[in-house]
Amino acid sequence: MAKKKYSKEMLMDLYRTMFRIRAFETRAAECFTKGMLAGNIHLCIGQEAVASGACYALDKDDYMATTHRGHGHTIAKGGELNKMLAELFGKKTGYCNGKGGSMHIADVEGLHHLGANGIVGAGIPIATGSALASKILGDKQVTLCFFGDSASNQGTFHEAINMAAAWKLPVVFLCENNQYGVSTNIHSVTNTDTIAVRAKGYDIPGKTVDGNDPVVVYEAVKEAVDFARAGNGPSIVECVTYRHQGHYCGDPAMYRPAEYMEHAHHDDAIPNMRARLLDEKIATEEELVAVEAQVAADMEAAFEFAVNSEYPDPSEATTDVYSSDNERSVVR
Amino acid sequence: MSKKLSISKAIGEALHEEMARDERVIILGEDMGKMGNVFGITVGFQQEFGEHRVYDTPISESGFCGMSVGAAMRGLRPVVELMYDDFIMVAADPILNQAAKMRYMTGGQATVPMVLRLPMGAGRRNAGQHSQCLENVFCHTPGLKVVAPSTAEDAKGLLKSAVRDDDPVIFMEHKLLYAKKEDLPEGEYTIPLGVADVKKEGTDITIITWSREVYFALEAAEELAKEGVNVEVLDLRTLVPLDWDAIVKSVSKTHNVIVVSEEVKRGSYAGEISAQIAEELFDELDAPVERVCGLNIVSPFSPTLEDENFPHPADIVKAVKKVLNK
Numbered sequence: 001m002a003k004k005k006y007s008k009e010m011l012m013d014l015y016r017t018m019f020r021i022r023a024f025e026t027r028a029a030e031c032f033t034k035g036m037l038a039g040n041i042h043l044c045i046g047q048e049a050v051a052s053g054a055c056y057a058l059d060k061d062d063y064m065a066t067t068h069r070g071h072g073h074t075i076a077k078g079g080e081l082n083k084m085l086a087e088l089f090g091k092k093t094g095y096c097n098g099k100g101g102s103m104h105i106a107d108v109e110g111l112h113h114l115g116a117n118g119i120v121g122a123g124i125p126i127a128t129g130s131a132l133a134s135k136i137l138g139d140k141q142v143t144l145c146f147f148g149d150s151a152s153n154q155g156t157f158h159e160a161i162n163m164a165a166a167w168k169l170p171v172v173f174l175c176e177n178n179q180y181g182v183s184t185n186i187h188s189v190t191n192t193d194t195i196a197v198r199a200k201g202y203d204i205p206g207k208t209v210d211g212n213d214p215v216v217v218y219e220a221v222k223e224a225v226d227f228a229r230a231g232n233g234p235s236i237v238e239c240v241t242y243r244h245q246g247h248y249c250g251d252p253a254m255y256r257p258a259e260y261m262e263h264a265h266h267d268d269a270i271p272n273m274r275a276r277l278l279d280e281k282i283a284t285e286e287e288l289v290a291v292e293a294q295v296a297a298d299m300e301a302a303f304e305f306a307v308n309s310e311y312p313d314p315s316e317a318t319t320d321v322y323s324s325d326n327e328r329s330v331v332r
Numbered sequence: 333m334s335k336k337l338s339i340s341k342a343i344g345e346a347l348h349e350e351m352a353r354d355e356r357v358i359i360l361g362e363d364m365g366k367m368g369n370v371f372g373i374t375v376g377f378q379q380e381f382g383e384h385r386v387y388d389t390p391i392s393e394s395g396f397c398g399m400s401v402g403a404a405m406r407g408l409r410p411v412v413e414l415m416y417d418d419f420i421m422v423a424a425d426p427i428l429n430q431a432a433k434m435r436y437m438t439g440g441q442a443t444v445p446m447v448l449r450l451p452m453g454a455g456r457r458n459a460g461q462h463s464q465c466l467e468n469v470f471c472h473t474p475g476l477k478v479v480a481p482s483t484a485e486d487a488k489g490l491l492k493s494a495v496r497d498d499d500p501v502i503f504m505e506h507k508l509l510y511a512k513k514e515d516l517p518e519g520e521y522t523i524p525l526g527v528a529d530v531k532k533e534g535t536d537i538t539i540i541t542w543s544r545e546v547y548f549a550l551e552a553a554e555e556l557a558k559e560g561v562n563v564e565v566l567d568l569r570t571l572v573p574l575d576w577d578a579i580v581k582s583v584s585k586t587h588n589v590i591v592v593s594e595e596v597k598r599g600s601y602a603g604e605i606s607a608q609i610a611e612e613l614f615d616e617l618d619a620p621v622e623r624v625c626g627l628n629i630v631s632p633f634s635p636t637l638e639d640e641n642f643p644h645p646a647d648i649v650k651a652v653k654k655v656l657n658k
Binding site for chain 1 (some may be wrong): 358384385389390392394395396397398399400401402403404405406407408425426429430434435436437438439440441442443474475477497498499525526572573574576608
């Protein structure tokens with residue numbers, strides 16, 4: 001449970017963000033099922049509290065790197081639904097002009113979003129490098145590094161956290177532990193109960209929290225962000241949560257025990273927070289319905305935008321490989 | 333005015349000038365700071381520019397290459413060294429999957445202005461995991477620029493351009509050239525990427541090559557001159573972007589070509605160049621293009637074995653005679 005009382009504005013923001021993420025993911029799944037989307041779509045339904053709580057702890061100019069399951073983080077950092085869905089559709093109006101798709105959404109200059117990543121664990125050193133840049137530039141920005149439980153078993157986890165700790169870099173390593181790497185349960189391939197316990201090995205703070213409560217996530221990440229911004233170096237924050245869907249759109253996820261989904265639904269942050277906002281008389285039913293209706297309208301507009309946008313011209317296949325001398329470098 | 337410097341010193345001078353010119357330039361790699369690099373290239377840099385600009389990294393190639401990608405995306409200009417070319421296999425993901433692709437995958441948003449310096453090559457009895465020439469790996473990967481200079485003058489001028497370039501540049505330095513002392517101009521200068529250099533003009537056959545093999549090609553040319561064969565030696569200097577115009581110009585003059593590199597022959601970049609010439613300059617050719625490369629073997633240790641694994645001047649002479657039917 002959260003330690004402090006928070007403003008209505010903040011709690012409503014957290015709820016709105018979670019609701020937006022789920023609306024986006026649900027619509028993406030629908031589009032995929034209808035055959036309107038292709039490729040690899042990794043949904044974060046069930047994990048919305050992590051994204052919304054963690055990003056709420058950042059300043060606008062702070063940096064973020066995310067994973068193949070990164071739609072939620074992008075929305076929580078302020079991503080536009082239009083440009084995100086257009087990217088999933090492979091349209092020219094998407095965040096990456098259709099060149100990246102779901103796994104490579106980025107907005108480097110605008111949102112300070114260093115990108116999703118299709119390689120598990122690859123974002124960890126990239127985020128750490130961003131923190132190194134902040135330290136050298138003296139800009140006081142913190143970089144938030146999302147990664148999954150399975151990425152914690154990549155070598156990059158060790159290499160990057162070791163350097164971040166040794167050089168006291170302003171980065172927060174946020175392990176979004178949904179307990180599964182595709183079909184493999186984290187406990188079947190990891191000897192410790194938590195990922196955060198590894199922080200001891202680097203002599204940095206580490207904490208495991210309930211990833212199904214956005215306020216709890218916010219508090220843990222805020223503490224780590226403040227610690228990093230003050231020049232004390234990195235922390236590991238592990239948020240335990242549930243992935244409602246399979247690894248990707250189209251994966252029936254038959255490998256999980258029934259109890260996993262029972263817990264997932266019991267701990268589902270969105271209905272739970274909605275009930276709490278009503279129970280504690282923070283918001284009225286009408287106010288919540290208004291938030292939800294606005295999100296639905298935004299989502300509908302994003303869908304129209306994505307569907308009606310143009311595909312990139314085939315000639316653009318050969319642009320953007322290089323920043324200079326592109327034509328010559330691509331031809332030969 | 334010119335001065336005499338070893339190639340490693342010329343590389344060090346380029347780095348020093350760029351670090352003094354632009355404070356966004358930082359150096360990362362194993363033993364680059366206190367020790368000043370195993371080849372002595374950055375001696376004194378850490379004292380002069382500070383620990384915040386010259387990093388002694390732990391032995392975490394994947395980690396610090398990945399960090400350089402992130403730092404570069406944030407506007408710094410990391411110059412990273414892997415102690416040996418071969419270590420790229422430990423850091424393949426950050427370079428081949430991240431640095432190379434970031435710009436394209438993000439629709440042109442991300443810029444990764446980093447340089448990866450790679451001491452490479454056979455002849456130092458470094459055996460199977462410290463001797464390779466992996467040009468083909470980098471040239472195959474869209475998004476990377478690839479430079480492999482032969483002379484001190486070229487190394488300095490090209491490295492300065494590489495540091496200023498906004499794309500990830502793979503800078504391949506032959507270890508056996510480091511100690512070679514050569515003339516280079518006084519003061520600052522740059523040499524643009526993607527421009528080949530005719531190291532010796534000739535009329536009978538073009539030897540296309542780069543890095544250490546340029547010297548062997550020049551030795552072979554001297555040998556062949558005694559027999560009346562006038563060889564042109566075209567040093568590519570930059571492999572991507574390829575100076576195709578220079579190749580066309582030379583081949584259209586000599587009508588005979590061999591491509592010489594230290595790579596494993598199978599799947600080599602030398603083979604790629606040969607294929608492009610065969611496809612597009614067939615009408616200019618008097619004979620098929622010959623490749624002269626290393627063998628399709630693991631780099632051996634013993635001198636008698638290793639010396640079999642890279643082209644010597646005699647191998648080049650032999651290939652020239654074969655192409656010219658002499």
